[in-house]
Amino acid sequence: MIDIQRSPSSKLENTNFDNLLFGKVFTDHMMECDYIDGEWQKPVIKPYGPLSLDPSARVFHYGQAVFEGMKAYKDKDDRIWLFRPDENFKRINRSGKRMAIPEFPKEYFFEGLEELLKLDKDWIKKGFGNSLYIRPFVIATEAGVSASAANEYKFMIICSPAQAYYSGEVRVKFSEKFSRAADGGVGFAKAAGNYGAQFYPTDLANEEGFQQIIWTDANTHEYLEEAGTMNIFFRIGDKLVTAPISDRILDGVTRKSVITLAEEYNIDLEVRRVSVQEIVEAAEKGELKEMFGSGTATVINPIVGFGHKGKKFDLPKLEDSYAKFFKDKLMKIQYNEAEDKFGWRYEVK
Template sequence: MASNYTENFTVEKCKTSKINDVDFDDLKFGSVFSDHMLVCDYKNGTWEAPKITPYQPITLEPSSKIFHYGQSIFEGMKAYKDDNGSVFLFRPTDNCKRLNISAKRLAMPELPEAYFIDGLKALLELEKDWIPTAEGSALYIRPFMFATGQGFHASPADSYKFIIACAPSGAYFSGQVKVLIEEQYSRSANGGVGFAKAGGNYAGQFYPTQLAKDKGYQQVIWTDDNTHDYIEEAGAMNIFVRINDTLLTVPTSDRILDGITRKSILSIAEAEGIKTEVRKIKVSELIEASENGSLKELFGAGTAAVVSPISGFGFKGQDYELPKLENTYGALLKKRITDIQTNKVDDPYGWRVKVC
């Protein structure tokens, strides 16, 4: 762990591990947590040295600004084991860069890359037994930062806490997802924080999503804030559309997250000879393609599921079904990515990072 803070880096191990109490054959996503976490505090204008402690509750004053002004950001990552027990990360530097992009937008201090990368590696070396090995499983990693500075005045906090916590998770399978194209609510707006992984972005999604669930759908396809004529994201995931043999996705913007899985899919699709287009996609184009039979696939892309197929969508009171294909782009691209992540194939892109 070569970094400029190792001499001050402290590790406090838990007295008794919880690992023997965990049923690794029945892991629900994000509900069981490993023994340790990494903690790093920002005070007096500088980041203190990170430390690893037992996983434990956080104590905060009621006046902490996280409760009042919502300065909170996070990332989502996974750690994988190969057949030899080696531990790998997938594009961790991209997560660190995106965390700092989010921090800057929310007037929060940027975290040194060494603290993020080397701290995470140290944590994983300690928690490697928590990484499940069943097909499709992984150790989900949640780096997050929030305001701990106190005061009721509406201004950025003067102190913050960065934490990395881990949750072993089984294979993520969302089933056949049916989505509703949103006509009223928006996930984000031009000039806003939609491109950041800010907690408030997700809180704002819950109510419209619940309305969709009440109508029999599992998720929402978000549309633009101005006209609602263009599709933008699928729930908390980037969206991909296959029309005939072309794979489409929308460009990133102030409103749309620059997804790491999204970028990986585009690179792999190109290598596989799949024609791709990054452009705006009208709702009317989606409807027309469904009606004339050229719409072949819809899927979301993100860390948790990698690829989440969409079986159908609703719009203006009418439902549209996707064809059932044996060989899909979504399944192919998911396999290509997961094979790289789990060291089953060579990584020509340099995305896979060995931890130990």
């Protein structure tokens, strides 16, 4: 079904796997599928290389683009696994619908992805924490600067080897002024423009000593939503709380897996609105034990402190951290080292 053009050479031997910057090195091949004349054409896998696009292509002017983030893992027996890829497939089409991008066919998504991973399987390194980061995305390619949905698109998958992700100690700032998404907007979608819009406020937060922003609702800035690349969990006493998904908050795959695991392991977890005031008060009383983010790139990312209205709060260092617990449980399932009770693993063979 898929046309495969093999790369005449490999960059593999020239790649230093001990010193990978996230998302900077790509594998030997990529998948491409064009939408022309009202339908998705036959997908092609070909050597990784530059795209040639007209300067008036819609994606450059109107940000009509969506993406996904996934990972492939290699177990001790060299078997290759994906984690809940159906969720990513469904979500790229949910995001696409909101951005007026035509639905991508399931069979193309999975055949393309699996053929690509088999071709570039030597780029997936064994070892807990090593993985291949997979980036499916769709861009509007039609030439012409009229401000309406394009008639031509390109779906692609590119892959980048990733090491165990350690981003240093993460402190977050609760947003007081800037916003990520509006009710009735595109915050729930992995739409390209949602991410670029966060760079400037995040740069300002960096200057104040915070690595990331926890976005609050645009109306009142009283409720905590998500971190832009992660969903957020708060542990007050021994109870976890996280915001419900909405049209402003991404329906994270790792987030929903944490919720399922919490239930499985009898960890008290509430999905409800989380107010800034509640978290600040809990921190002041010493009841805020943990905060952590969940996302594909980071799996679970512990947060060591937060800032709000000029005050800074440090979180305690716990022995029995929920963050550590969920990260271990999730990674063992992802690397085929634990029972897969919920059918989350998907073997590429």
